[in-house]
Amino acid sequence: MRTRSILRNSTFAAGLALAFAAVPLSQAMAHDASPPMQKSADNQTVPDKAADAWITTKVKSEFGTTKGVSANDISVSTSDGVVTLTGTVSTQDEKMRAQRVAQLVKGVKSVDISGLTVGGTPPAEK
Structure with a gap:
């Protein structure tokens, strides 16, 4: 029973670590994919x-x-x-x-x- 609890906690912790590691990567990819903000002819963004x-x-x-x-x-x-x-x-x-x-x-x-x-x-x- 104890090994089952340790295994479940370890799996949960690994999944959580993977999720947190993916967040900065997805933000960096989204930032690179978006075009830079263009200014219009009247210089207003x-x-x-x-x-x-x-x-x-x-x-x-x-x-x-x-x-x-x-x-x-x-x-x-x-x-x-x-x-x-x-x-x-x-x-x-x-x-x-x-x-x-x-x-x-x-x-x-x-x-x-x-x-x-x-x-x-x-x-x-x-």
Whole structure:
């Protein structure tokens, strides 16, 4: 009975050691098989684009749940963490509120509100 237990434990230990030895090998093979991350023409990696898409979605979501900000009249785009808001708002206060809400989203570096017009008046030309 004792030899049976020792044999079972030894077999289990050998199998466990083999499994742990295979993990680094499979990771190394998977790493070599994957192509290097390519940068697109606009110098953004895929994770950067995904982060920008997440930020855009999150800002739109925050607009939808914030009183005093009309989510339907504001377009949101993000590039390298810089959020650009365009569209029409009814008051200067709504414009500033939209900027504050967007700035509070995690990952936002800055917010450009030059494309937001108040009451249908175009933004001042520079």
